[in-house]
Amino acid sequence: MNLSNSYSELPGNFYAHVQTAPAPKPHLLAWNEDLARHLDLDELTQDRAHLARIFSGSEPLPGGVTIAIAYAGHQFGNFVPQLGDGRAALIAEAISPVDGRAYDIQLKGSGLTPFSRNGDGKSPLGPVIREYLVSEAMYRLGVPTTRSLAAVASGGRVMRDRVHPGGVLTRVAASHLRVGTFEYFAARNDRDALQSLADYAMARHYPEAVAAERPLLAFFSAVVAAQARLVAHWMALGFIHGVMNTDNTAISGETLDYGPCAFMDEFHIDKVFSSIDHRGRYAYGRQAHMAQWNLARLAECLMLLDGTVDEYEALLSAFQGDFEARYAALMCRKLGFPEPIEEHQELVTAWLQRLQNEQLDYTQSFRQLASRLDANDPPLFDDFEARWLQQIDRQPGGREQAARIMATSNPRFIPRNHQVERAIQAAYEDDLSIFNELQQVLSAPFQEHPGLEHYALPPEKHERVLATFCGT
Template sequence: MTVHFPFQNSYSALPDSFFARVAPTPVAAPRLIKLNRPLAVQLGLDPDVLETPEGAEILAGKTVPAGADPIAMAYAGHQFGQFVPQLGDGRAVLLGEVIDKDGIRRDIQLKGSGPTPFSRRGDGRAALGPVLREYIVSEAMFALGIPTTRSLAAVVTGEHVIRETALPGAVLTRVASSHIRVGTFQFFAVRRDTDAIRRLADHVIARHYPELLGNERPYHALLAGVVARQAELVARWLLVGFIHGVMNTDNSSISGETIDYGPCAFMDAYNPSQVFSSIDEMGRYAYANQPRIALWNLTRLAECLLPLFGEEQEKAVEQAQEILGAFPETFSKAYQTGLRKKVGLFTERDGDEALIQDLLDAMAKNTADFTLTFRRLGDAAGDPAADDARAEFMDPAAFDEWAKRWRERTALEPQTAAERQAAMNTVNPIFIPRNHRVEAVIQAAVNNDDYAPFEELVKVLAKPFEDQPDYAAYADPPLPDQRVLQTFCGT
């Protein structure tokens, strides 16, 4: 059987300055450890063929499939606020693009496929742990309904990579609406290549914002579109307790998807200042800072687009500032609407924001688990006698005081208790990728070549809003000795 990818490549048809043509580096003994069969079908691929040895060789980069036009994309970026004029895909190769069953163009990229001209003395490889982490978390985000890149496959290479120690090597096959970033625009802006910026903007509009084709001010509208998508995306992160960890401009997707899962994590106890990433020593990308950083990144995008706004610099700046000024309101609306749903409010009344903020403040003071507090609040909505939510608080009286006001407020809503609980359970997950669970899965795979825990965790996280009695333990927060205090980048 032959593996067939129906490639229809567009990015590699852009000028050579946008990328470097480079093939993946062959590996010794590729072995498929996970194929996302439903995603394969969605992409128009045959999962049975992908699971053959020939398929594993393609997914590991040992064999380049017919029709592929492998490239490493060029981009720049602000990394923790410091600008680097050339970054690029240092350990990833874009094989090509396919049109999925919904008519959406998707990139198929190999991550960890060997060095490229952008590797900056790196080996271009990925260790098994970061590959499993990205597979788990990206697919969990998809199940939570959050725009994200997807994971098609994970393959071990039969080789080791050297980090602090020798680790099993692996390759992740990643699927994205595209891999175009704020940093892609910055790459050309720093070179003052206005023609390339225009060419890139036109490509982005055609691919991600086709409704803007024919717009009188397409580049203004493009910035507005990216601002809206990023504002809504970050709001959705906060609503599930997600911390990206490395919100550099080169990790900020123009399409509005979550991209580049490195030291990402989900909060256990609610803490607005929570940081997990070992490299975020100053807390730049802490949980509550994410909206501010998203706007900072978007401001860098606006700077790149200014030459396309018109010849009058001062006027262009004013127009960009006006567009960026929509971010706070768009974010706040998405975030507050989401919070109201999480506490079972379906109409908007004065005092709602203060009521919800009081809950968050009490959660922070009482180290209440973010995910379980909201999920158990749904139980309390369905049954006033249910006390699991108050059990999350070190001082249950703090919850009782708040719950009295909450019940008075929900009494003004038309829904029945059962309807409210059912609605809350569709937005408040019970299962998230708990950091200690992810680490346990990685250790089992790396140390024992045991992928059964990985398979089970992926299975549970595919249904985050459903009670799964057989896997109830996966909802539990970590015990004190299980807490993961730091996560690490896979580079």
């Protein structure tokens, strides 16, 4: 195993060495063999008891160095100068033999760190199951994301609103560098540390920026583009992150943190799921705006080193146009159009308005619309359907091409809130059947899964999940 931890080679104020807490009775619930192979961790796969000990924090991962990373963050607009890994430990960095890239391996829920504040450093099992399912679903849906390598039941108990069984998730990320990491050193006016962090981030994620005439400006421009791409993917899937604080904004452009997140059932532009988002700061339709706000905080940090307000504002202003272009392209493909020309974008707007007015299920409605390409019975979507088919028939490839595009742009299965909650509650009773079936359908979300079709259905009224919660 080619393991190290390059972040631990940075100055000591970047992190703290930690000792993870042994789990009382660790039991492996899930092991991601495909990801393990990608990280060259195959030799661990055969011994599940050993896996449970390592990825619960009970034993070290050979070759790694265990640290908790320091960072700050704007949480719902309020700046907190010190946050850090309060219940997480970065245990190693793996160099993939497949792509040659470095990947962080981090435990979540592995015990106290110097950044735990008043927390216990533990995680209930529910958030472990949620993040495992949702992060891997996002990966299969083509969204830049952190991934899940292992889910372990710790055998212990965690007190939140009530007593919950404990768990530990192993998260894999391109890195755990955040906007909040830069804010941590900017708040202390530690320009040497800030420059070291920027150099590390550029070398790891955007090496082309190192050779640019103005490296920090090139770096910022690359991060802006990565965030525009990410949020466009979220929006096209009907995904709501729920807690887009700067400490959850990854420099790599990956989706980071699956706490109070959710996929919409019925569509509404102002939909909120997070139980702590009382004013809708991170509502579905505000996600692009908030990503740009977070990027402005990064610009403020980098300006301490190089560049003017005008230079960073010019780069930041590119976010909206980039996001809109990417979102338009994704949405037009969801309607079967290969290119986002103006008349197709007008149809997207009309379609979303119809979904909202009639409170239709976001994911299922696109699949139903696709079924109209070869239907002979009366239309399901009235005048909109007629207008849409006219434009489909006018484009090269017609309905056949549109069917191919829609089949690969509109998932049949998403991690629906009520099914994730069912999996969590069943796991609390030592029943992993729903968890395992959800893993199966979400591993191939565009395909049919005979016998498991019910996982594609929206919730009944009594099954609706109206709020999601953070596991801290």
